[in-house]
């Protein structure tokens with residue numbers, strides 16, 4: 001008995017060890033790719049394989065980075081764009097979910113609006129940029145709006161179809177206890193749709209960045225999108241690439257936070 | 272006075288391209304504390320009928336009364352256990368058991384105590400704070416039973432509650448449910464495919480036929496069987512006799528539907 005248990009434990013330990021080794025290998029590979037990408041970039045720029053003027057080089061970007069970090073402009077521009085993106089993301093996602101809830105509430109309304117939603121969804125939202133800017137003025141508000149509008153329709157459609165797909169027997173259980181429509185929504189429809197909502201969050205993180213950067217291209221005097229346009233105008237591609245890398249960094253962090261939220265919201269049995 | 276009364280219930284499901292006549296002129300009564308089974312082939316409208324009794328579907332014709340009042344007035348007197356357990360996967364077993372009181376805004380500490388007590392009585396004390404996915408089929412079914420019973424309904428509607436279980440858990444749960452229902456003098460309507468289960472548990476069996484769903488035949492269960500717990504009833508001589516009669520009737524129905 002005792003011996004048996006020990007060997008079970010050992011088996012488990014072996015399994016854990018294997019998992020750890022596999023994880024280390026994956027991290028190692030990710031690291032190798034990272035290093036070789038930047039190494040190769042630096043090398044080919046130094047050796048003149050690629051045009052230094054267009055592709056710049058990691059060392060130059062790093063220099064710009066430290067410079068901007070010290071003089072505070074890194075944080076200044078990042079702060080503006082981050083604020084706009086997060087606001088756009090939250091606004092777009094939440095209004096999408098509210099719209100989906102309204103559609104779920106009224107079957108007739110959802111049938112009436114169906115063709116309009118399909119058309120709106122197919123429409124390239126950034127094309128609305130000029131109109132938004134004229135309507136809301138060139139500033140924060142327009143840019144946030146751009147970040148929101150780009151994700152709101154697709155969120156509505158995805159979340160609405162998730163609401164519809166919830167097994168009607170869950171609401172049947174609730175109704176058998178005399179639940180109201182609102183209670184059915186709150187207790188069954190909404191929590192059952194968490195997984196789809198989380199996947200739209202993930203998509204929306206990317207979309208909001210697109211909306212905000214395009215918005216900044218159009219109007220801003222500050223922010224990372226503005227830096228890109230400015231860099232392009234004065235032909236300073238180090239600045240363009242630097243801004244791009246900063247955006248990539250923050251986008252990754254936002255995505256990571258959404259994943260954290262997912263773990264918290266969805267109690268996964270395997271973790 | 273009859274406790275539950277169905278008066279000429281008919282129902283048809285309507286779609287764009289036509290309709291299905293699911294039920295036709297179903298009438299029956301059940302006295303307080305009695306146990307009724309609905310037995311019949313798949314698609315004969317058993318679930319539909321149960322949903323109508325529960326007030327979840329409005330029948331196209333006819334009416335259901337509970338203690339001489341329309342069922343829409345007495346929703347909280349009815350407990351409905353669906354064909355599968357439908358425990359909410361994001362709620363713990365205890366929270367699942369407390370859904371009814373929560374919906375009816377009766378959530379108090381007393382009812383929580385009661386739920387814990389009931390879960391313990393049904394052998395679920397170890398999993399009170401677990402999520403449904405980690406439970407076996409039988410445990411989930413018992414948890415769903417607690418959820419149905421916790422609001423203390425006078426009328427219980429059970430839609431094949433034991434169909435997903437292995438034979439042994441099924442026999443055990445039958446005894447347990449039967450015992451509970453007798454103890455609290457509950458009136459019940461059980462839907463089942465299983466002739467043996469219908470005989471062992473009920474006071475009366477309504478045999479239904481399909482297309483449209485109608486009551487074909489009524490079997491009164493002999494008093495000797497009624498007073499036995501299901502497991503014992505299954506061993507009784509009269510059980511076997513009745514089983515054969517019901518079996519024969521069901522076969523006749525199926526022969527007809529094949530022709």
Ligand SMILES: Nc1ncnc2c1ncn2[C@@H]1O[C@H](COP(=O)(O)OP(=O)(O)OP(=O)(O)O)[C@@H](O)[C@H]1O
Nearest residue numbers: 284285291292293312313314315316317318319320
């Ligand atoms: N929501 C619905 N919409 C349209 N038709 C339905 C619906 N539910 C059931 N039906 C039809 O009504 C008839 C009776 O269905 P019901 O589910 O009541 O049968 P059942 O006796 O419970 O069957 P089973 O034993 O397989 O559970 C069937 O012909 C079915 O196709």
Ligand SMILES: [Mg+2]
Nearest residue numbers: 317318319354
């Ligand atoms: Mg059924």
